[in-house]
Amino acid sequence: MRKLTSFLCGTGAGLAAFYLQRLRDPHTAAHTSWTSSEKPVDSCALWDSNWDCREPRSLVRPVRNSLPEEENRYNTELEKAKAKKARHIILVRHGEYLDVGDSDATHHLTERGRQQAEFTGRRLSELGIKWDKVIASTMVRAQETSDIILKEIQFDKEKVVNCAFLREGAPIPPQPPVGHWKPEASQFLRDGTRIEAAFRRYFHRAYPDQDKETYTLIVGHGNVIRYFVCRALQFPAEGWLRININHASITWLTIGASGNVSIKYLGDSGFMPASLLTNRIPRDAKNVV
């Protein structure tokens, strides 16, 4: 008798331990490999519809009670908070340049870089877009590129916004890391937050009062553009270095009225003769990607 009770006691203790364990760790469901799983999507791959904090439902005071007036109020306000039109953001990388001297002031475009910018400007004007905003990074190579592009497209030069947030930098430590490009952690910290600030400044869905599609042209730099693309499409931003875009290439992102983002093309440089295509400084790489 006593033997049996002791055995049961032991089993009980074991079971208790097991259930405790189970409470502590809820992930007991088995999944197949990530390519063929039934539930393949982990939370970080899912689309966050309130990525710019402008999801209408997040802007409107929620329904307090079930009175019809209250519901009416909610629905009208929700309708008012909804964006109606899309925003197109066209990102252009600067042309080929040479980094002579110590400071940015002497990093001018090469002859080939100028030609590239000219081709890009022509293509942009062929697209027949009425530009709403043109924004350029304050670095010399981007300024020179935007000057050349502005000669080709219809836009008042006075209205160009120069933005220091868009300057080149190290956005986030890349995955996979590459051997020849290893900035200090402090640099990532400093540039990363600034580039993220630039992203938040320019990437958001349209305001509710926007009544037509808008086109924003940003002349910037390789790292910044690649980071923007990853962030806008909600890819893990660490993957930015897996993308490589040519000089003076065009990248087209669209932010729909619903807040969904899609990319039309990335690094489009087909309008240049193949002999003009470059993607890095024309010398052995020093500390550049």
Next chain:
Amino acid sequence: MRLEVLGRSVVAMSCGSLVTYLAIRLLEGEQAAVQDGEQARSLVGSGAWLHHWDRQKPTPQQLASPLNNESSALRHIILVRHGEYSRTLYGSHLTDLGRLQAQRTGQRLREMGVTWDQVVTSTMPRAEETATIILKELDIDSQKMKHCSLLPEGTPYPADPPPNGSWRRVKLSYQRDGPRIEAAFQRYFFRATPEQEHDSYLLVVGHSNVIRYLILRALQLPPVAWTRLNLNHGSITWLTVHPTGYVTLRCLGDTGFMPVTQVTHRRPLSAAKSDSSN
């Protein structure tokens, strides 16, 4: 007497504990195995790079062997979407504009001045027609191109944000197409084998959904995002697989070589009555 009873109880108690302990151990082991797979998956989702995505981890013996078993050659994989097409009573075929687009894509590829090692096309008529026109521009015998039945259009993966259309139908077509398109990825994406001496160029003529999935898979970005990408007709997408296994994207949906008026990305409206899969 008393001592004996006590001893027996102790034995019984430890027996019970042992049994439950073993059961827990077994379950724990299973959990750990699951977490391994889970970890690999969440790593991919969170942006870490999986190094041995195309081959087994090298064994210590392989690493220690004096022979350098890493090639230094790159594998370039150029993915081209078919030209504009329309569905008629006689099947789906390229439109006149689609043929023009294919011709321009061919000219651009020739301008790049590379020697093509292999040309593969999906077995659907619109892709085969596009590939034939491109090969004519490239001066390659169209007999040499390979027809791959893994590449036809389909639903490669559930999409997020979800596409329009019936949820049930999307799920059904994913059940059918998902593994096949994954098999296409396994067939064409891998780093250069140690035997390969020169950079190789592989041209794949295929379809929008498949290409978008291949891009995301190769870059180890969440494949669920494929609907966030768009590809124009006849567009060129260039992926490079480095000998270290790293993959980079050179351009996505490049159609700059076409005049703006010839750039399209969906079927002409008159024919687009049926579902919008392309």
